[in-house]
Amino acid sequence: MTRSFQDIILTLQTYWSDRGCVVLQPYDTEKGAGTMSPHTFLRVLGTTPWNVAYVEPSRRPTDGRYADNPNRLQHYFQFQVVLKPSPFDIQDLYIGSLESLGISRQDHDIRFVEDNWESPTLGAWGVGWEVWLDGMEVTQFTYFQQCGGLDLNPISVEVTYGLERLAMFIQNKTSVYDIIWKESRNGLVTYGDIYRPSEIDYCHYNFTHASVDRLVTQFELAEAECNELIAHKLVSPAYDFCLKCSHTFNLLDARGAISVTERMAYILRIRKLAKKCAEAYLAHPVEI
């Protein structure tokens, strides 16, 4: 029987839960990647150990293709694992997680190919690999070195599974929309059944109908809000508004409303917010 999309999520949750991870739920603010969730961005700061796994819906407005392209989406899912400090056997743990999904190491060509990661908006970078499964990139593997412009110690490792890629691989599908989400009580439900209509709508919004003027205003409002909240040492809501700035910037980018010079200026503005949030968090880190 084919493993469904939701089975894949459940299997990964169980696997990492069994290895001591807190399993959390998605964070409810739009963001470009699981890294941007406060469960990663803030928790990798400071010295408190932290082991977490969660699904994160991720939005990249410029990647939308009106559902015409079988591999590109402006909204997709990541499965994110963060282990702090990074365990020595993390590669084996990861390979074990693939095996829990029925991807046996004997059957495939698994490669760790250099891919260093940098997020200019978050002032974060790390080194690591993309994992190739018979040539398909299914996971991003990063040892975080800096976050919010601050050096990290201990070092966290982040393992990010591209759930759609993984599902297409496991289910042997050539289009993301054909992924079986679930053999439900009333028949087969595919990824396309659930997400194709909204994918197309969002493309029209991202590329054509998003109001540039209002987005610019929204950016400025969110930036002001973030700054004010930091002044009150309210890190969590402040960081929400930093994320809103980031997503608004991505929308402006998709609308083609940002020139190269403006682009750098926007990135710097967001980075400044992220750095302030990181510093404010470190002033009062959450202890467990």
Place this chain on the structure above:
Amino acid sequence: MTIYLLELGFEEIPARFIPGLIAELRSRWMDALNTAHIEYQDVEVVGTYRRIATLIHGMADESAQISHRIRGPIRSVAFTEANELTPAGAGFLRKNNVTDFVVEAEGDKHYIVSYTTIPSRPTVDILGSIATSVVSGISLPIAMKWGDGYGPFIRPVHWIVSLLGDRHVPVEFLGIRSGAMTRTHRFLGSYREATITSASDYVTILNDHYVNVLPAGRRDIIRNELDLNRIHYDVTLLEEVVFLTEWPVPIWGAIDSDHMTLPAPAVVECIQKNQKYFPAIIDGKLTDRYLIIADSVTPANEAIIKRGNHSVLRARLEDVKFFWNEDRNNSYDNWVKKLDAIVYQKGLGSVGDKVRRMMPLADRFAQWIGADRVDSVRAAQLSKGDLVSQMVQELPKLQGVMGGIYAQLSGESSAVSSAITHLYDSDIRIDQPVCAALALADRLDTVVSCFANGLIPTGSQDPWGVRRAALAVVRALHRLHIPMTLTDLVSMGFDGLGTGRDKQDLCISFMMDRARYIFETDGVGSDMIPVSAVVDSVISPHRSLVQMAHSASHLQSRISDPRLKLITETVIRVSRLGRSASGRFDPSRLDTNERAGLDPVIQWMAGTDIHTLDDFHVLTDVMPAYFESTLIMDPDLDIRSNRLSFLRDVSTKCELFADFEKLSPALGGAQN
């Protein structure tokens, strides 16, 4: 004589760093062994993405005993008259940590002398600390930390094997202690670890466990497959794949027929850059096959791996198809308009501005070259448009190549589209006039823009590739025999830019250095001296490359002609004296005899250009006798000044051909 093995095992190190690491480790080991006076036959460093191993062959069992003779002060300083050590003598012994001494004669003096000996030590006793210092000093092209702050290294280090023969030599590095246990291939075989019983069996034991640790061995496997199929391959890709594998196995894949209609350069780029496969380019033509070099192949999984890779490539090519379709629905002119929104360089406007500067430059070059002017200007206008195409944004290396394809599709002439195609070729295509006019315009603008903007290359810092661009410009002008001076060339570039004039002279001399390099390497003058004599002449910025090349090769051909020596001596004498001149030369103020004697030279100065050394005969006929008969430094200051000014003018005329001072070393020195 024993083999020493030091294997360092780690998480996957980026392939591009490994050749450098191997070379560095080898030289660090040789230095360390020489310093420790341990003899060896060879240091061999091998490895994969997961391990780097040093094998020191024929290692001596002990270090050589080393004796030093240390000479101290002379006897009268080191000893009192009573033959006791003075404080200076005692200090010498203390400083060198010795107690025994002798007095030895050197010539007619006697010195206090001490002999010290560094005793021989068993290699096994000192090897551990040598190994630790060798690996600790490896330079890190990229550094990371892991876990609780371990590191730094390129990737986390997991194990160390350190064996002298079959004997363990303890080494500790970044918290890892050595042993005899290595890791085998990550996925192949039944075992994950293996014991290295002896250093000499290392390669064989790993090979039994699916690790071909010798880069040359892996390279052969891949290259044989490529050669067997007559495939033209990218050498850089081959080197990368050699270090992306421990157990390379070739698998052939096939491109779907509907993707074979996509532009071949895009397909090739996708296959090579994204997937690290080898596209089957046979006799310059892309065929529908590609070679995957997989690392974990067994008879049972080969078909699965092949299918997986095929679907990945298929998805990538679907993306390319999407861009191709989107781009073809766009108009090239529309792209050109968008260039105004892309910054070229801060302070130098947009790419659109650069294009507008390139258009008149292309026109000027077209006139020099004899290229079609309309085509050249049109090519310049369109040349950067593909920057905003989706294909180039996705696959930046295809800039130019895609531009050419899209230009052709939108109905441009083949001269225009071909010029765009070859715009970024490392050598300017001089066989295609429009292509040359465009490439010259683009690169000249890049060079002057960077100079005007302060981005002048220094040392290894040249992010904009100004050196390469300048070299390409000068080389093309030279090969095309364009009779243009470097001053006019650079000035033309700055005219369009409208700023940075203060950098013009610097830019001209930068270009002149490229000319020097080209003359020396392009068969003009294999000897540096004739080239310097021409290039370093003060007049060279105002001479065309054609003239300079002519002078340099002429000098080269006459370098052993005795007349050249006479000419050189004469000119140097003239110019050294002429240096102190300040006034104007007035022939009417020479007395009649002197005037008559110098008249051939005065005529010669007013006459035509100097083309060959034969044009100097008048000078060697007249001047030596003139110097013989005339006191230049006449007590009458007016006469003296007029003579000096005359000599200066002669010298200036000579410099139109070459700087003769630079020639004298080739001729065994000139007399004053």
